[in-house]
Every structure is written in C-alpha cells, then in structure tokens.
Amino acid sequence: MTLADGREVRVAPVGTLLKEHLEPWTFEHAAQVTGLHVEQIRLFAEGWAQAKRPMVLSSWGANRYMHSDLMNRTKLLCLALKGALGRKGAGYQSTGWVDLDGFSNAMRMEKSGLRGRLAVLFSSITPGELFNSVLDVVRKRKTELEATLEGETKYLNHKLCTTDVVEVNLKSPGYRAALEREQQGLSPRPLGAYYDEAHEKGWSPGLPRKGPPKVFFSGGANLLRRNNLPQYLKAYQLDEMELIVDVNPKFTFTGMHADYILPAAGWYEKPGIKYNVAHVPYLHYTDAAVPPLAESKDEYEIYWLLSREIERLAKERDLPVFDGCGRGPIDWKTLHQRYSNQGTLGQKDAEKLTEEILRSGATEGMTIQGLKQTGIARYTSTGTDVAATSLHNPDWKGEGVLTTLTRFTEHKEPWPTYSGRITTFIDHPWFVEFREQFATHKTSPKAGGDHPFQFVSCHARWSIHSTWRDTPMMLRLQRGEPQVWVNPGDAERIGLEDYAYAEIFNDYGSVRMRVKLSGLVRPGVAYYYHAWEPHQFPNHESYKWLIPGLVNPLHMAGDYGHIRHGMNRYQPGSAVQDTRIGIRPWTGQATGAKPVVQV
Amino acid sequence: MRYDIPKPLRQVSMVLDLNKCLGCQTCTIACKKLWNTDEGTDYSYWNSVETLPGRGFPAGVHDPATGGRTVEGGVRRGVVPNLDTAYGRAWTFNHEEARASAGAPDKIWIRPRETVKWGPNFDEDQGQGDYPKDNHYFYLPRLCNHCTHPACVDACPRAAIAKRREDGIVLVDQDRCHGYRFCVEACPYKKVYYDHVRQVSTKCIFCLPRIEEGVAPACARQCPGRLRFVGYRDDEQGPIWKLVEKWKVAIPLHPEYGLGPNVFYVPPMSPPKLDAEGRPTGEPRIPVSYLESLFGAAVHPALEALLAERARRRRGEASELMDLLIAYDWQQNFRLPPRQREVLG
Numbered sequence: 001m002t003l004a005d006g007r008e009v010r011v012a013p014v015g016t017l018l019k020e021h022l023e024p025w026t027f028e029h030a031a032q033v034t035g036l037h038v039e040q041i042r043l044f045a046e047g048w049a050q051a052k053r054p055m056v057l058s059s060w061g062a063n064r065y066m067h068s069d070l071m072n073r074t075k076l077l078c079l080a081l082k083g084a085l086g087r088k089g090a091g092y093q094s095t096g097w098v099d100l101d102g103f104s105n106a107m108r109m110e111k112s113g114l115r116g117r118l119a120v121l122f123s124s125i126t127p128g129e130l131f132n133s134v135l136d137v138v139r140k141r142k143t144e145l146e147a148t149l150e151g152e153t154k155y156l157n158h159k160l161c162t163t164d165v166v167e168v169n170l171k172s173p174g175y176r177a178a179l180e181r182e183q184q185g186l187s188p189r190p191l192g193a194y195y196d197e198a199h200e201k202g203w204s205p206g207l208p209r210k211g212p213p214k215v216f217f218s219g220g221a222n223l224l225r226r227n228n229l230p231q232y233l234k235a236y237q238l239d240e241m242e243l244i245v246d247v248n249p250k251f252t253f254t255g256m257h258a259d260y261i262l263p264a265a266g267w268y269e270k271p272g273i274k275y276n277v278a279h280v281p282y283l284h285y286t287d288a289a290v291p292p293l294a295e296s297k298d299e300y301e302i303y304w305l306l307s308r309e310i311e312r313l314a315k316e317r318d319l320p321v322f323d324g325c326g327r328g329p330i331d332w333k334t335l336h337q338r339y340s341n342q343g344t345l346g347q348k349d350a351e352k353l354t355e356e357i358l359r360s361g362a363t364e365g366m367t368i369q370g371l372k373q374t375g376i377a378r379y380t381s382t383g384t385d386v387a388a389t390s391l392h393n394p395d396w397k398g399e400g401v402l403t404t405l406t407r408f409t410e411h412k413e414p415w416p417t418y419s420g421r422i423t424t425f426i427d428h429p430w431f432v433e434f435r436e437q438f439a440t441h442k443t444s445p446k447a448g449g450d451h452p453f454q455f456v457s458c459h460a461r462w463s464i465h466s467t468w469r470d471t472p473m474m475l476r477l478q479r480g481e482p483q484v485w486v487n488p489g490d491a492e493r494i495g496l497e498d499y500a501y502a503e504i505f506n507d508y509g510s511v512r513m514r515v516k517l518s519g520l521v522r523p524g525v526a527y528y529y530h531a532w533e534p535h536q537f538p539n540h541e542s543y544k545w546l547i548p549g550l551v552n553p554l555h556m557a558g559d560y561g562h563i564r565h566g567m568n569r570y571q572p573g574s575a576v577q578d579t580r581i582g583i584r585p586w587t588g589q590a591t592g593a594k595p596v597v598q599v
Numbered sequence: 600m601r602y603d604i605p606k607p608l609r610q611v612s613m614v615l616d617l618n619k620c621l622g623c624q625t626c627t628i629a630c631k632k633l634w635n636t637d638e639g640t641d642y643s644y645w646n647s648v649e650t651l652p653g654r655g656f657p658a659g660v661h662d663p664a665t666g667g668r669t670v671e672g673g674v675r676r677g678v679v680p681n682l683d684t685a686y687g688r689a690w691t692f693n694h695e696e697a698r699a700s701a702g703a704p705d706k707i708w709i710r711p712r713e714t715v716k717w718g719p720n721f722d723e724d725q726g727q728g729d730y731p732k733d734n735h736y737f738y739l740p741r742l743c744n745h746c747t748h749p750a751c752v753d754a755c756p757r758a759a760i761a762k763r764r765e766d767g768i769v770l771v772d773q774d775r776c777h778g779y780r781f782c783v784e785a786c787p788y789k790k791v792y793y794d795h796v797r798q799v800s801t802k803c804i805f806c807l808p809r810i811e812e813g814v815a816p817a818c819a820r821q822c823p824g825r826l827r828f829v830g831y832r833d834d835e836q837g838p839i840w841k842l843v844e845k846w847k848v849a850i851p852l853h854p855e856y857g858l859g860p861n862v863f864y865v866p867p868m869s870p871p872k873l874d875a876e877g878r879p880t881g882e883p884r885i886p887v888s889y890l891e892s893l894f895g896a897a898v899h900p901a902l903e904a905l906l907a908e909r910a911r912r913r914r915g916e917a918s919e920l921m922d923l924l925i926a927y928d929w930q931q932n933f934r935l936p937p938r939q940r941e942v943l944g
Contacts, residue, residue, distance in 0.1 A: 470692075477624055481710050519724075519729070519734035520730075
C-alpha cells in the first residue's frame with residue numbers, strides 16, 4: 001500500500017507473520033534443539049491442546065537465563081493461542097498477587113494519622129497533577145487503574161531514592177568494563193552502548209546521584225554473598241567506601257567486612273508480619289516469643305536510635321540539606337522527627353507501625369490482637385496497591401480462585417500494548433536489531449568461557465532462603481560443606497569421587513567444593529543450591545566469584561507500549577544460569593579467583 | 600524376655616503419602632528442635648527422611664533385618680549401629696575461627712571438625728538409574744512405628760518399655776532404663792536411640808503431650824507437603840481407617856519383620872521409563888520389585904488402586920480416595936479428639 005508520504009510498503013497481518021515465523025519449528029526441529037524425543041514433545045503438545053485450563057506458573061527462577069524473556073514470551077504465546085490468559089483457573093501466574101498499600105504508606109509517612117497519609121499522597125503527586133489525572137479518568141481518556149499506575153511509576157522512577165544491582169554495577173567503570181568484555185559479541189553493539197542510549201532517552205531512570213557514595217549501609221541483605229563477581233563489587237565499590245555498616249540478625253560475610261555490625265533481633269525475638277509474594281493468600285504474624293539476645297534489637301528500634309543520633313549530629317554541625325541521590329533534598333536535621341512521625345512513634349513502637357501497615361485494602365478487619373491469636377489471616381482482596389490491582393486481579397475478595405490479568409479480560413480494559421490487545425509482536429527498534437520481534441530460540445551464551453558444564457543455581461535447601469545456611473543443625477543434614485551436584489556418569493568420566501573436593505574453574509579462576517552425586521542432574525550440568533556464605537569455602541571465595549551475571553540489553557529498552565521500565569516489572573537483571581565451568585579432581589593444587597582486571 | 604503386651608484400648612496411627620514428600624526435612628527439624636537438642640542425643644533423629652533407593656538412616660537399615668522377631672516370636676538380637684559409619688556423628692564446627700580469619704592471609708572456612716563418614720541425609724537425592732532413561736528416587740520419612748508387637752519391649756530385661764493402654768504409644772521409662780541397649784539392637788527399624796550422656800535409651804513418643812491435647816505430632820503439623828495423616832485406627836470416620844482398611848492403599852514398612860507397625864505408607868507412583876530413543880514406556884521408573892522389598896506384596900494392589908482412582912479423577916469422576924490424598928482441607932488430615940491428660944507421677 002502507499003503511505004501518506006508516497007512510500008510503497010508491503011503490509012501483512014501479524015498473525016501471518018507469526019505463522020511464517022513458527023513454520024520451521026516442527027516437532028522434529030524442536031527435538032533436535034532440546035535433545036528431547038519427538039514423542040515427548042508430541043505428548044506435551046497434545047496434552048496442552050486438550051487442556052481445558054492450561055496455566056503456567058512462571059516464578060523468579062524462570063528469569064535467571066540471559067534469554068528468559070524469550071522463554072517467557074513463548075509460554076505466553078502458548079497460553080494466548082489457547083485463549084487462556086485472564087481466564088479462571090488458567091493463564092499466567094508470575095510473582096506477586098497481594099500487596100499491602102499500608103506498607104508503602106507507613107514507610108513514607110512523616111506524621112501520624114490521616115494528615116500523614118494525605119501528605120504521602122501529595123508528596124508523590126502535585127494537586128495540579130491530581131486534578132489532571134481525575135479529569136483524564138472522568139473524561140474516560142484513561143482508566144482509573146491506568147492513571148494510578150502512571151502516578152506510581154512516576155514516584156518509583158523519579159522520587160524514590162532507589163536503584164537496582166545492574167545499575168550500580170554498570171555505573172562503576174571497572175565493573176562495566178568486565179561485563180562488556182564478558183558479553184562481547186552477544187549483541188549487535190557493546191553492552192555499554194545500550195546502557196548509555198537507555199539513559200539518554202530516559203528509558204532507564206538510572207540514579208542521578210551527584211557524587212560517588214561514601215557509606216555502604218546494609219540492612220536485610222548480604223550483598224557480598226549475593227552479588228555476582230563480588231571481587232569486582234569489592235574492588236570497585238566497597239573498597240572505596242569510608243564506612244560500611246551491616247544491620248543483620250546473622251553474622252554474614254558482608255558483616256565480616258563491615259566496620260560496624262548492628263545486631264538485629266532474630267525471628268521470634270521481635271513481633272512482625274511476613275507478607276508473601278505469591279500463591280499463599282494469608283498474612284503471617286510472628287510474635288516475640290523470647291527477648292532479643294544480648295544487645296540485639298528489633299530493626300525498627302535500631303533505625304529509631306540511629307536516626308535520632310544522626311539528627312542530633314546534623315543539628316550540632318548545622319548540616320545543609322543534601323540531595324544525595326539526585327531525586328530531591330533530604331534534611332538530616334529533621335530525620336528523626338520524620339522517622340518517628342513527629343514523636344508519636346517511640347523507641348519500642350514497632351507494633352504501632354504494624355497497625356498502620358494493616359490499614360491496607362488486602363487486610364480489612366485484621367488487628368494485631370487478632371493475629372496474635374490466629375497467627376495467620378486470609379487476605380480480603382489483592383489490595384489497593386497499584387501493582388497488585390492493575391496487573392493481577394482487581395475483583396478477588398478473599399474467596400475462591402485468584403485469577404491473574406482479569407483486568408484486561410473480564411473488565412475489558414485495553415492491554416497496555418500499542419494495539420491495546422495481546423500481542424506477540426514487538427517492533428521496538430532494539431527488538432528489531434536483536435531479531436526478537438517474535439519469541440524465538442536463542443542458545444544460552446557461554447558465560448565465563450567455553451567450558452563443558454552449565455552451572456545451574458537451584459533454590460536453597462536446608463535453610464529458609466538464605467537464613468540458617470551455616471547453622472550446625474542444618475549443616476548436619478547435608479555434609480557440612482558446600483557441594484557441587486553432578487551426574488554419577490560425568491563424575492566417573494572425570495575421575496571424581498563422591499564427597500571428594502573438586503576444583504570448579506572457568507575464566508575467572510577456580511573454587512573448591514565437595515562432590516555430590518545425584519541421578520537428578522542432567523549430564524553436562526552441575527548444580528549448586530545457592531546461599532552458601534563465602535566463608536564456607538576455601539579462600540572465602542564462593543562459586544559467585546566465577547559467575548559474571550549476564551545483562552540482557554533489551555531489558556533497558558523503553559518508550560514502547562508495555563516495554564517500559566518499572567521496578568520489579570521491567571528492569572535488567574543479572575542472569576546466572578548461563579555460566580559455564582569445568583570440573584576436575586582436587587589433588588592439592590592451589591585454587592582461587594583470578595585478580596580483578598584493572599581498567 | 601517375653602512380656603504379656605496388653606492390647607491397647609485404641610491405637611493412634613500415622614499414614615504418610617510418599618507421593619507428596621518433597622524431602623524438605625521440615626519434619627526432621629520440627630522433631631529435633633522439640634525433643635532432641637541434648638548433647639547425648641545430638642546424633643539421633645526420632646524422625647528422619649531418607650532418599651531411596653539408598654543406604655537409609657542409619658546406613659544399612661533396609662538390609663535384611665538386624666533384629667526383630669524369630670519365627671517362634673522371640674526377640675532376634677541385632678546390631679547397635681556404629682556412630683560414625685551408620686548414624687554419623689553430630690559434627691561440630693569452627694565458625695569463630697572462620698570469622699576471625701576474615702582479614703588474615705590464610706583463611707579458615709567453616710567445616711566439620713570431625714572426619715565425616717556418614718550422616719542422617721548423606722546420600723540425599725543420589726538414587727539409581729541413568730538420566731534421562733530411568734533415573735529415580737523418592738523420599739521415605741521415618742519415625743517409630745509404635746508396633747503392635749514391639750520387639751523393643753520384649754528385648755528389655757528391665758521392663759522399662761511399655762505400650763500405653765490409652766493409645767498404644769510405645770514409651771521408654773527413663774527412670775527404669777539402665778541403658779543396656781538391647782532395645783536398640785532389637786528394633787529392626789533402628790528407631791530407638793541411645794543417649795550417651797544420660798546413658799538411657801530414647802525414642803519417638805508420638806508427641807504424646809500434644810496427642811493428649813488433640814494436636815497432631817509436630818512432624819505432621821509442620822509438614823508443608825500435607826502428606827501426613829494422624830488419627831486412631833478404629834475411627835471409621837477418620838483418614839487412617841479409610842486409607843488403611845477401606846482403600847488399602849496405606850501399607851506398613853517391612854511387614855516381614857512381623858512387628859505390626861502402626862505407621863503406614865502410601866507407596867510412590869512414578870513417571871514412565873524412557874526407551875533407548877527417549878520415548879516414554881509404560882513401565883514405572885521406580886521398579887515395583889524394589890517397592891516390594893520395602894512394603895511387601897501389598898504394594899501391588901495398593902498401586903493398582905491408586906492408579907485406578909487417579910485415572911477416574913482425571914476423567915472428571917468423583918474419587919473419595921484422591922480427594923483425601925490431595926488434602927483439600929488440611930484439618931481433615933488429623934482426627935484426634937482431646938483426652939484427659941495423664942498426670943505423670
């Protein structure tokens with residue numbers, strides 16, 4: 001057809017293009033790529049075709065490959081072809097169903113009560129913006145959910161002083177150079193080129209801080225254990241800090257490298273609620289069964305005391321108002337006043353804060369006293385929090401099946417794509433550049449060098465996530481030291497004996513782990529169950545020292561329908577599952593990570 | 600020694616559905632934290648979870664019986680498992696030294712101080728077979744079977760072990776016990792442990808104080824897989840009677856020992872083996888002959904009943920058995936009316 005400017009273009013419906021795209025993917029071709037038998041694929045396909053309510057539970061673990069997005073897009077395509085998205089008992093379940101709006105309120109409130117809550121609202125949106133937003137909804141230019149989602153995205157991207165691990169890593173020139181070297185040839189242009197373009201065009205918000213940070217303050221985390229290539233994080237970030245503080249119930253590896261550890265009370269030593277991310281529609285309450293050990297304190301109390309001291313010093317030194325992260329001024333001289341809601345929250349008032357959190361859409365009728373009796377309580381809705389409401393299920397009221405994405409099916413709101421419909425086609429310039437307009441297969445890149453084993457991270461066992469990972473009771477239920485799981489046939493071929501030390505190596509050096517034989521493991525793959533502390537390994541270097549953590553540049557793309565940055569929704573991650581390693585018997589040879597490459 | 604073991608008025612019992620066990624060891628820790636943190640019982644696990652096929656815990660427990668009863672009904676003397684090679688010593692660790700070496704050139708890492716030879720979960724997930732053709736394993740959680748004809752009772756020259764009249768729970772009188780360990784030898788399930796500090800034998804008490812309050816044992820209550828059912832064997836409304844007597848899908852471990860265990864297992868079904876080309880065959884991965892070596896011939900009708908009811912449910916028809924095993928309503932897993940608490944003197 002002819003365009004307005006006279007150009008002649010060929011037009012084809014996306015459905016035709018998709019059919020063409022899928023044409024080569026016969027069962028036989030898929031069998032060749034996957035190593036599965038045609039019959040297994042046919043069985044699965046027939047089961048899928050016959051399934052009345054097919055559902056894919058695609059959780060965090062499904063996002064740990066460089067090409068996880070392609071895998072997930074393929075699952076979505078299969079679901080869409082079945083008309084299963086947004087249908088009861090079917091569809092796509094990802095992370096997060098229920099969210100507590102009271103939590104973000106409580107964290108941001110600087111005054112108690114209604115005045116505090118209103119102030120939170122107006123701190124993220126000006127009265128003018130609020131008026132326009134209301135007008136948009138009334139005039140039906142936007143749905144109510146679209147308007148609120150927009151407001152929240154704005155708050156997360158431009159107000160909240162937050163960032164992600166990839167942003168932190170890539171901001172450091174040394175770390176960035178290491179990753180660019182690793183990812184050479186994986187994309188049409190170098191990784192840094194995409195990072196720069198995404199920031200120039202405002203697709204990724206970045207963190208516009210004015211200068212390099214001087215204090216690393218760690219709470220509820222263990223970055224030196226968890227970050228990929230911690231040797232680079234240490235060389236390019238932590239070693240430059242003037243002060244490192246760790247607030248933690250555990251004596252972690254990060255804590256071992258801190259100047260100060262502020263011991264936090266453990267579970268059952270402080271009251272608190274645990275709210276889950278998915279699948280279990282209950283709020284959990286834990287009571288303080290015993291007082292905190294020695295000098296340890298509830299984190300709420302630690303920050304209460306700390307903010308009081310910082311405020312005192314700020315006043316004493318008459319500190320000016322700073323804009324540390326580039327997203328607005330922070331006045332240290334009123335820090336404690338704001339933390340304590342102008343003095344209404346005392347040193348031991350963690351429960352008052354919990355009460356504020358319980359003022360959530362999802363927790364109607366719940367009280368601390370009630371939770372103390374029952375331990376758990378069923379949510380009454382997915383919550384009025386924007387993510388939960390707009391992305392998942394606005395009409396679930398605590399009863400029956402929770403179905404995701406009904407906002408777009410039963411409630412007939414447009415999908416946030418360019419077409420307003422479910423689409424399998426993305427013609428964002430970067431997606432075109434990567435030839436990923438449609439979901440396709442791409443081979444897992446060999447991160448860490450061309451070595452024979454794929455090094456796969458499994459979720460921790462013998463611990464609750466990363467907690468109690470090094471307690472004797474849990475260690476006795478395994479073998480006392482970190483283990484690499486290998487197929488018995490592979491082990492025999494290499495000459496590895498069960499329980500012997502093995503040297504795990506790749507381009508970043510080597511570490512030592514105990515060999516564990518298991519018929520569960522596919523030949524050519526080695527498993528590790530994550531969350532071991534580095535000081536459980538010789539040289540205090542864990543497998544993380546060998547894992548570069550690939551970054552997919554497409555996850556920094558934006559300004560295209562549903563392809564736009566959102567914290568915990570669309571942002572680059574650090575993919576670990578593509579890592580390659582070699583394994584050989586350890587016979588006393590020296591092992592260790594190679595020195596950090598200087599830029 | 601032959602004691603006249605009175606038939607209890609009622610028998611409390613547990614059924615474990617092996618198709619749902621994920622080997623998380625929450626039961627092991629729930630039990631251990633509640634009952635077994637003393638120094639003398641540090642190596643022992645009243646509740647343990649084994650990977651089978653495997654060596655079990657203690658190692659060798661599924662080998663031809665070491666203990667149990669003779670054909671005539673007397674006690675057969677077995678062995679006391681070795682602390683290092685069968686139970687596995689409770690290793691101690693060097694956390695302090697490891698932390699202190701953080702800034703030193705020679706780093707000390709956290710590891711057992713003792714030589715590691717075996718442990719309660721040492722061959723976890725090892726299993727048998729070749730990937731992807733027929734590799735297989737399953738988990739077997741084990742506790743004391745509170746047998747109808749317990750060998751441990753007869754083995755004790757001190758008459759320190761008794762089966763309670765009220766509920767059939769087998770208990771070791773900690774005051775009468777002199778620590779001879781004949782019971783440890785005699786129990787072919789190896790679920791009596793020797794407390795080497797207090798020098799007495801100890802074993803699973805089926806969380807007796809909880810049972811008296813009408814609360815299921817900690818291992819059952821805390822099971823995330825909801826695979827444990829607890830109740831009385833004669834309660835026709837309860838899950839035990841339905842699974843053991845009515846549907847006959849819950850069967851005892853090693854019935855050939857002749858002790859009449861009161862803990863029952865729903866045997867594991869398994870996905871098909873693949874042929875040389877990778878095509879699924881009709882044969883289950885876990886050889887039925889292997890299951891028969893654990894559960895006896897009753898495993899055949901049990902598996903047949905399970906497969907038939909599963910097929911029925913898949914066709915959309917009703918199945919009381921499948922609904923019970925799925926445990927839609929977890930509270931229904933337990934039927935334990937609270938009783939008058941026994942006042943111990």
